[in-house]
Structure formats: structure tokens, C-alpha cells
Amino acid sequence: MRILSRTAPLLIVALLWEAITRGGLVPADMLPPFSSVAVELVKLATGGTLLPNTLDSVARAATGFAIAVAAGTAIGAGMALWRGFETAAGPLVQAFYPLPKSALIPLVIVWFGLGDTAKTFLIFLGCLLPVILSTYNGLRGVDQVLVWSARSLGASRAAVIREVLLPAAMPQILTGLRTAVAFSFLLMVSSELIIATNGLGYLIGSYGDNGAYPAMFAVILVVTGLGFAADRAFVALSGFLLRYRE
Amino acid sequence: MSTQLSLPAPSSLRPPRIAWSAVATVKRFASILAVLLLWEIAGRLHVVRPFLLPHLESVVWRFYSDIVTGTFFWNAALTLYRAVAGFALAAVVGVPLGILIGMNRLMRWFWDPLVSLGFPMPKIAFLPVFMLWFGVFDLSKIAMVAFSSVFVVIASTQAGTAGVERWLLWSARSMGAGRIAVFFQVMLPAAMPQILTGLQVAMPVALITTVVAEMLMGGAGLGGMMMQAGSYADSIGVFVGIIETSCVGAIAVTGMAQLRRHLLRWHPEFNPR
Amino acid sequence: MSDDLTGIAIDHLSHRYVPRTGQAVTALDNVSLTVPRNSFHALLGPSGCGKSTLLFLIGGFLPIQEGEIRTASGPVLAPGPERGVVFQNFALFPWKTVKQNVLYGIGKRGIRGAEADQRAQHFIDLVHLTGFENSYPAQLSGGMQQRAALARTLATDPDILLMDEPFGALDAQTRRIMQEELLAIWRETRKTVVFVTHDVAEAAYLADTISVMSARPGRIRQRIDAGFNRTADTSVFKSPEFIGLVEHVWDLVRDEVDEARLRSH
Numbered sequence: 001m002r003i004l005s006r007t008a009p010l011l012i013v014a015l016l017w018e019a020i021t022r023g024g025l026v027p028a029d030m031l032p033p034f035s036s037v038a039v040e041l042v043k044l045a046t047g048g049t050l051l052p053n054t055l056d057s058v059a060r061a062a063t064g065f066a067i068a069v070a071a072g073t074a075i076g077a078g079m080a081l082w083r084g085f086e087t088a089a090g091p092l093v094q095a096f097y098p099l100p101k102s103a104l105i106p107l108v109i110v111w112f113g114l115g116d117t118a119k120t121f122l123i124f125l126g127c128l129l130p131v132i133l134s135t136y137n138g139l140r141g142v143d144q145v146l147v148w149s150a151r152s153l154g155a156s157r158a159a160v161i162r163e164v165l166l167p168a169a170m171p172q173i174l175t176g177l178r179t180a181v182a183f184s185f186l187l188m189v190s191s192e193l194i195i196a197t198n199g200l201g202y203l204i205g206s207y208g209d210n211g212a213y214p215a216m217f218a219v220i221l222v223v224t225g226l227g228f229a230a231d232r233a234f235v236a237l238s239g240f241l242l243r244y245r246e
Numbered sequence: 247m248s249t250q251l252s253l254p255a256p257s258s259l260r261p262p263r264i265a266w267s268a269v270a271t272v273k274r275f276a277s278i279l280a281v282l283l284l285w286e287i288a289g290r291l292h293v294v295r296p297f298l299l300p301h302l303e304s305v306v307w308r309f310y311s312d313i314v315t316g317t318f319f320w321n322a323a324l325t326l327y328r329a330v331a332g333f334a335l336a337a338v339v340g341v342p343l344g345i346l347i348g349m350n351r352l353m354r355w356f357w358d359p360l361v362s363l364g365f366p367m368p369k370i371a372f373l374p375v376f377m378l379w380f381g382v383f384d385l386s387k388i389a390m391v392a393f394s395s396v397f398v399v400i401a402s403t404q405a406g407t408a409g410v411e412r413w414l415l416w417s418a419r420s421m422g423a424g425r426i427a428v429f430f431q432v433m434l435p436a437a438m439p440q441i442l443t444g445l446q447v448a449m450p451v452a453l454i455t456t457v458v459a460e461m462l463m464g465g466a467g468l469g470g471m472m473m474q475a476g477s478y479a480d481s482i483g484v485f486v487g488i489i490e491t492s493c494v495g496a497i498a499v500t501g502m503a504q505l506r507r508h509l510l511r512w513h514p515e516f517n518p519r
Numbered sequence: 520m521s522d523d524l525t526g527i528a529i530d531h532l533s534h535r536y537v538p539r540t541g542q543a544v545t546a547l548d549n550v551s552l553t554v555p556r557n558s559f560h561a562l563l564g565p566s567g568c569g570k571s572t573l574l575f576l577i578g579g580f581l582p583i584q585e586g587e588i589r590t591a592s593g594p595v596l597a598p599g600p601e602r603g604v605v606f607q608n609f610a611l612f613p614w615k616t617v618k619q620n621v622l623y624g625i626g627k628r629g630i631r632g633a634e635a636d637q638r639a640q641h642f643i644d645l646v647h648l649t650g651f652e653n654s655y656p657a658q659l660s661g662g663m664q665q666r667a668a669l670a671r672t673l674a675t676d677p678d679i680l681l682m683d684e685p686f687g688a689l690d691a692q693t694r695r696i697m698q699e700e701l702l703a704i705w706r707e708t709r710k711t712v713v714f715v716t717h718d719v720a721e722a723a724y725l726a727d728t729i730s731v732m733s734a735r736p737g738r739i740r741q742r743i744d745a746g747f748n749r750t751a752d753t754s755v756f757k758s759p760e761f762i763g764l765v766e767h768v769w770d771l772v773r774d775e776v777d778e779a780r781l782r783s784h
Contacts, residue, residue, distance in 0.1 A: 231366030
């Protein structure tokens with residue numbers, strides 16, 4: 001029942017979309033009717049274009065994201081736990097904070113050419129900072145009292161990190177990871193629009209260039225749905241990992 | 247989204263250190279200087295091809311000449327103009343809408359799923375749509391930026407409005423304030439911290455989107471300039487573009503932080519006890 | 520209002536609410552109460568007994584479902600400046616200074632300019648916050664913030680003062696000081712006060728009469744006369760009469776607390 005209530009507004013929007021295009025308020029070459037887009041979507045899905053490109057895109061995004069998580073949590077944790085590392089890495093991280101990550105696209109092209117490695121590397125770079133920052137802040141923000149309690153109960157330094165700091169920092173780290181998921185999609189699409197070789201972003205761009213607007217809108221819907229699904233999946237995963245909380 | 251680092255800060259496993267000293271200042275910039283030094287050495291020793299990693303001095307020289315010739319200011323101003331215009335549009339639309347959603351149940355029912363969908367969605371995917379609708383000049387870029395930024399503004403404004411303590415509203419009403427007065431004199435100021443947070447997050451989003459849009463559509467502006475440098479194999483230009491874009495990013499973020507500091511000077515975050 | 524000596528008349532008041540999960544809860548069940556004008560009346564009871572709900576109904580913040588509340592100004596329909604409120608977490612406007620907060624209520628009463636300024640200063644001095652006129656709430660301690668909230672409400676010259684556990688968020692020492700100061704101000708201004716608390720000694724010290732309320736559903740279990748608030752003598756806390764009253768009231772409340780605890784299992 002609640003799911004119906006939540007999706008109703010979307011259905012309303014779809015109906016409005018259909019109405020204003022069929023009704024002639026908006027020319028069809030600016031906005032194809034929702035039904036045409038839906039039909040095109042089915043065609044693409046069963047056709048053999050959508051699936052391989054989707055897999056390409058998602059694989060790249062997932063790879064970039066995964067490496068960023070591995071490296072980012074390591075760097076963030078290192079900065080939070082070891083003074084020396086923080087002094088070394090901190091200023092560099094802060095220097096890159098104001099840089100809009102999409103500015104790295106031309107650089108990545110210079111280094112890796114117009115291919116998959118370039119896009120994956122860009123996604124990795126873009127996701128890195130939110131992960132580092134949330135790991136660092138999450139670990140820093142752990143209440144001293146928790147650490148002192150553990151120490152007084154006899155926990156070693158390593159045990160404190162593993163059993164107190166990491167779990168306590170987990171909510172904030174997961175929030176940072178959620179942001180990184182969104183960034184990975186953003187950079188995936190951005191890089192594929194510009195380095196137009198394959199992937200969902202490439203499809204959007206090329207359909208647009210060729211005037212195949214129903215197909216273009218169809219792929220945009222796919223990307224939207226994927227981004228949403230990835231976020232939901234992540235929220236569910238976070239909920240599971242944090243299930244001992246309120 | 248991203249949280250601001252604050253250095254120096256005590257490690258939770260070590261005793262706090264001394265606040266300020268010349269050593270601390272040097273340490274803050276040490277690693278940046280070290281990187282620059284390594285860069286210079288790598289250049290001198292021809293460790294990497296100049297194409298992949300141009301000499302530090304070439305990059306610095308190009309940056310300097312960009313400033314002197316005005317190229318930097320021209321491109322930066324254009325990019326900043328588009329980002330700020332789109333941001334402003336998102337604010338003008340998003341704040342009132344967020345307030346309405348925060349206050350009205352029906353509005354919340356209708357808009358919540360849409361905003362939840364829009365939030366994690368890679369809005370940049372709509373770039374070709376905006377190009378289709380508005381052409382390849384400023385309007386399409388500004389519209390794209392506004393579309394990208396509006397969701398976070400709505401979500402934060404909504405949360406801020408809904409989260410206003412009822413004691414504040416009740417106090418005002420018991421002192422004789424009418425509904426409209428309560429809205430403008432109490433609800434808005436009370437929601438302001440969170441509204442500003444939303445705007446502060448929206449600014450970097452606006453900038454990222456502007457740069458991508460410029461890269462795809464070409465022309466003037468930092469994104470277009472970097473893309474052009476790339477296509478002419480001008481890697482020095484690409485590196486300088488990154489530096490210049492960082493400058494613009496820093497200006498934008500600092501500007502927003504200053505605005506927050508001014509508007510919220512009463513807030514506990516600026517009045518630690 | 521027929522009876523000149525009545526400050527607040529509550530008649531057969533009931534209130535129900537439906538929480539998001541679960542069934543309807545009866546917060547108040549057929550409560551009737553008269554508070555004499557210019558008297559200090561305490562509402563005492565365990566958590567969840569509806570005392571705050573009763574206060575909010577008198578304040579006009581919650582719609583009356585069943586029953587009636589009348590004051591000298593007529594039936595209670597909405598919030599208004601004749602019934603001033605002081606909340607537990609102060610509810611000061613954090614973006615305004617102390618003076619601006621106090622001026623807000625004064626402005627709503629139609630007083631402006633130099634007269635408003637003088638009036639604000641008078642009440643700021645009355646609560647001993649002289650010198651902090653231009654401070655923001657974030658710069659003040661809890662006790663100071665509550666003084667500012669009190670000044671703001673008093674400055675609107677309400678007939679009735681409604682206070683919802685106003686010292687609950689303060690530490691014990693500050694609380695004691697604030698009680699003495701509140702009493703001093705009350706002796707001077709003689710408002711009709713309805714004071715919600717769960718602290719028996721506080722009620723016994725401040726009030727003319729205490730209504731002990733039962734656990735949910737809220738009813739007035741018993742009405743007790745106190746009246747130790749006539750003098751400024753703080754040694755009253757040690758007097759046997761006072762201690763006797765506190766013990767007696769405590770027994771009543773303890774029954775209700777046990778009742779509530781049993782019910783919640």
C-alpha cells in the first residue's frame with residue numbers, strides 16, 4: 001500500500017508527460033511522448049544494445065568505486081590514526097578539496113587516451129575524496145570516552161581500532177560512501193559523454209546527435225533508474241551493517 | 247556531503263599538541279612543497295615524458311601568462327557566471343519549494359518520491375536534453391546547472407523547515423504573532439542554517455556541472471579551454487586548467503563559507519562555549 | 520467570567536491523541552480545575568501523566584476536543600499574549616540578542632521606540648541579566664537563557680503565566696537559585712501562575728496549591744494546599760511542616776509512578 005502511495009506521484013508525472021506531448025503543448029521533437037520512450041526502452045532492452053553498454057558502464061563505475069573505497073578508507077584511517085601521516089597527506093587532501101573533479105577529465109585523457117582506463121581512473125579519482133574525508137572525520141569524531149573505556153578494560157591498541165573506532169565511525173564512513181556512489185555515477189556518465197566510445201553516457205550522446213530522441217530519453221531513464229537503485233541498495237546495505245543501532 | 251577537514255586537531259589516541267608554532271606552519275605546507283619539489287626533480291631528470299607530466303616551470307609560466315593576458319580571468323569569470331547563475335536559479339526555485347514541502351503534507355506526499363529519485367540520479371545524463379531544448383550557449387548550461395543543484399537545495403530546505411522546534415513557533419504565537427509573522431519572523435530564520443548548508447553543498451555541484459557542460463559544448467570557459475588544450479595535445483594547458491579551476495572552486499567555496507559566517511553569526515557553531 | 524476571583528476555569532477537559540503506531544491514547548480524562556487569580560498553582564505528576572498536555576491546552580496550542588477552558592479574557596481558542604508561556608528549553612530566538620528577544624514580545628503588544636526600550640531594559644534588569652542585552656543565546660548559560668525567556672514573557676504583561684518544567688534543563692544549583700528568583704518576581708508581580716513540574720520539593724516551595732495528577736490517563740488525583748511561598752525565608756526547606764508536606768505529596772506521586780511503571784510492562 002505504501003509502495004503504491006510512493007510511486008503514485010511518479011505515475012502522475014508520467015501521465016502529465018504523456019498529456020502535454022500528445023496534447024500538442026510541447027512539440028514531439030523536443031519531448032517525445034512517454035509512450036514512445038517506453039516502447040523504445042523495451043526495444044533497446046531486448047535489442048542487444050542496452051545490455052552490453054550497461055554492463056560496460058556499471059563495471060567501470062563499480063571498479064573505480066571499489067578501488068576508491070579501498071584506497072580512501074586506508075588513507076583516511078591512516079590520517080586519523082597516525083599523526084605523521086596526517087601531516088603528510090592532510091595538506092594534499094585539503095588542496096584537492098576545492099577542485100571540481102570533472103576538471104580532471106582532460107588530464108585523464110592526456111594520460112590514458114580515449115578509452116576505458118581513462119574513465120575508470122576518473123571515477124576512482126572522483127570518489128576518493130569523499131571516502132577519505134568521511135573516514136577521517138568518522139574516526140576522529142569517535143567519543144574519547146569509548147576509547148578510554150576499552151583501554152581500561154585492557155584492550156590493545158589494535159583491538160581498540162578494530163573493535164571500537166571502526167564500528168563507531170561506521171555511520172559516518174557509510175554516509176561518505178553513499179556520496180561516493182552518487183559521484184561514481186556522475187563521473188561515469190560525464191566521462192562517457194565526453195570520451196564517447198561505449199557505455200550508457202555514450203548512447204545518450206550519440207542518440208542525441210543522431211536525432212533519435214525517444215531512444216535518448218529511454219537511456220536517460222535507464223541511467224536514472226540505475227542511479228536510484230544503486231542508492232537504495234546502498235542504503236539497505238548500510239541499514240544491515242548498522243542494524244544494532246536505533 | 248563532503249566534510250571540511252580541520253587541521254591541526256588532536257588524535258584521539260594521543261595527547262593534544264601545542265596549538266601554534268613556526269614548526270606547525272611549516273608542517274602544514276611541507277608535503278605540498280615536497281610534491282612540488284618532486285615534480286620539479288622529475289622534470290629535470292626526464293623521468294617522465296613532458297607530454298604526460300610537463301615541467302613545473304612550464305606550467306607555472308603558462309599560469310602566470312594566463313593571468314597577465316587576462317585569459318584566466320576571462321575564462322574563470324565565464325565559468326563562474328554560469329555556475330552562479332544556475333546556482334541562483336536553483337536557489338530561487340528550490341528554497342520556496344522546499345519550504346512548501348516542509349510545511350504541507352500533500353506537497354510532501356507528491357514531491358518526496360520525485361526528490362528522492364532525483365537526488366542520487368546522475369543529472370548530468372540530461373545534458374543532451376538541455377542541449378536539445380536550449381541550444382549550445384549559456385542558457386542550456388545554466389539550465390543544466392540549475393537542474394543539477396536544485397535537488398539538494400530542496401532536500402535541505404525541506405529538512406530545515408520541518409525541523410524547526412515547535413516551542414519557537416508556539417512562543418511567537420503566544421506573544422501574539424499572526425501566521426504570516428510567525429513564518430517570516432520565526433520559521434525562516436530558524437530554518438536558515440540548514441537552508442544555507444544545502445546551498446553550500448549545491449555550489450560545488452554547480453561548478454562540477456558547469457565544467458562538464460562546457461567540456462561537452464566547447465567554447466569559452468574553463469571547461470572548453472581545457473578540452474581544447476587536450477585536443478591540441480597541449481598538456482601544459484590541461485594542467486594549468488586544473489589549477490585555474492581549483493582557484494575558482496576555492497573562491498566559490500570560501501565565498502559561501504563567508505556568507506554562512508555572516509548570516510549565522512549568532513549560531514552555536516560560531517559561538518563555542 | 521462570573522467569578523471575579525477565578526484566574527483559570529477548566530471544565531471537564533478530555534484529550535486524546537493517536538500516535539503514529541498503535542491505538543489512541545487518552546492523555547487527559549475529564550479534568551476539572553479552578554486556579555484562583557493571582558495564585559501560584561503547581562501541576563505535579565510522573566512522566567506521561569498529561570500535565571504538559573494540560574498546560575499546552577490552557578496555552579491554546581492544542582485544539583480542545585472535549586470540555587472547556589475559560590479565563591478572564593474569555594474561552595481559550597488560540598494562543599495569546601494574555602497567557603504567557605515559558606518552555607523547558609527556553610525557546611529563545613537564537614538569531615536575536617537577549618534585548619531583541621525581549622523587544623519581540625513588547626513589539627507585538629504595540630509598544631515601540633523609547634518606551635519599548637525602557638520596558639525591555641526593566642525586565643532584563645529584573646531577571647539580573649544587565650550587561651548581557653547584546654549577547655546571543657548561544658553565548659549564555661542555561662540559567663541565563665531561562666532568565667532571558669522569563670524576561671521576554673513577563674515583558675508582554677500577561678495575566679497568566681504558564682511554565683512547563685522551566686528549570687528542568689538546569690543543574691541543581693542553578694535550579695535552586697532560579698526558584699528563589701522566580702518567587703521574588705512573583706511576589707512582586709502577583710501573576711496567576713500554572714507551573715508544571717515533576718519535582719515535589721520544587722512544587723511545595725513555590726506553590727499555593729498543588730494538583731497531583733495520576734498516571735495516564737491523566738486525572739487530578741488530589742489537590743493539596745501548600746503556601747510556603749509567602750515569605751522569602753529559604754530555611755523553609757528545613758521546617759518540619761514543609762518536610763511533612765513533601766513526604767505526603769511524595770507518597771501520592773510514588774503511587775502514581777509505580778502505577779505508570781506497572782502499566783508500561
